[in-house]
Amino acid sequence: MLVEIPEGLVRALVDAEHVAVLTGAGMSAESGIPTFRDPQTGLWSRYRPEELATPEALRRNPDLVWSWYAWRREKVRQARPHAGHRALVRLEGLVPRFTLITQNVDGLHQRAGSREVIELHGNILRTRCADCGRQVQDWPPAPEGRAPRCPHCGGVLRPDVVFFGEPLPEGALQRAWQAAASCDVMLVVGTSAVVEPAASLPRLAYMRGAVVAEINPQRTPLSDLVHYRLPAPAGEALPALVAALEAARKPGSVGR
Ligand code: BV8
Ligand code: ZN
Secondary structure, three states, X not given: OOOOOOHHHHHHHHHXXXXXXXXXXXXXXXXXXOOOOOOOOHHHHHOOHHHHOOHXXXXXXXXXXXXXXXHHHHHHHHOOXXXXXXXXXXXXXOOOEEEEEEXXXXXXXXXXXXXXXXXXXXXXEEEEEOOOOOEOOOOOOOOOOOOOEOOOOOOEEEEEEOOOOOOOOHHHHHHHHHHHHHOOEEEEEOOOOOOOOOOHHHHHHHHOOOEEEEEOOOOOOOOOOOOEEEOOOHHHHHHHHHHHHHHHOOOOOOOO
C-alpha cells in the first residue's frame, strides 16, 4: 500500500529550522520487537507490562522481573533497525536542527546511525544495581532463572530502564521539553500516546505552534489534534516522507 505524503507536511519540513521526532514501541515493531499493546506472547501473556515494569515488582519478585527483561533483551539483540530507522538518519542530515526523542529502550536508533538520541525511558542493554545504583557490565553468573547480584554490594541487578512510577532521567526530559517547545515540526511515530510525561511532548509542540504529524496505522488520543496523520507503518511512511522531502529540496524544485 503506497502511503500518501501530504504536500503541506513536506512544505513544513522544507521550511523547518528545527525538526523533532518522538518515537514509541511501534517504531520497533517492524524490527520484530513486540509493542506494549501487542498481547504479551507465550510465557508473558499472563502479565501486563505495567505490572512487571515497576519497583514493587522488582522488590517482590526480582527473579521474575529479571527473566522478563532477559527475554526482551534477547529479542532486542536479535532485532535489526529497519528502513524507517534509516530514514530518520537521513532526515537528520536534511534539516538545520534535528532532535530524536525515543520512549524505546532497544537502542535501535543508535544502531541505525542516529547520532544524538534522547532516551526518555533508559536502555534495556544497560544494567545497574538496584541498591548501590552503579552501572554493571558483567557479574558472577546466577543460577538459571535467578536475578544476578551486584559484584560491588550484592544488591539485585536490574535493567537501566525507567519503571512505571519512577522519574525520567532529568537531563533527557529537560532536553525533550526544550525540543518540543522550540521545534517547527514534530513527527510522532509509533506511540499510543498514553504514557506520561512523553505523551505531553506533542501537545506542547502543538500549543507552541509546531506542525505535528502522527505516523501510526491506528488512531490514538493525539489523532484529533495533529495537523497530519499518515495511517501507515513507520517502515513505509518514513522512507516515503524523507524521499518526498529530498525531491522537494532538489535545486529548481519549489521552496527554498
Ligand atoms: C512518572 C521502560 C513520576 C520500561 C516505560 C494516570 C494518568 C496519567 C499518568 C499516570 C497515571 N498513573 C500513573 C501515571 C504515570 C505513568 C503513566 O503514564 N502510566 C500510564 C500507563 C497511564 N508514568 C510513569 O510512571 C512515568 N514516571 O510519571 O514518574 C515521578 C516523578 C518524580 C518522582 C517519582 C515519580 C514513567 C513512564 C515510563 C515507564 N517505562 N518503558 C520498559 O520498557 O520495560 S514505558 C513503556 O510503555 C515504553 O517505553 C513506552 O513508552 C510505553 C508504551 O508506549 P508506546 O511506546 O506508545 O507503545 P505501545 O505499545 O503503547 O503503542 C505502540 C503504538 O505503535 C500503537 O499505537 C500502535 O498502533 C503503533 N504501531 C504498531 N505497529 C506500528 C505502529 N506504528 C508505526 N509503525 C508500526 N509498524
Ligand atoms: Zn550494588
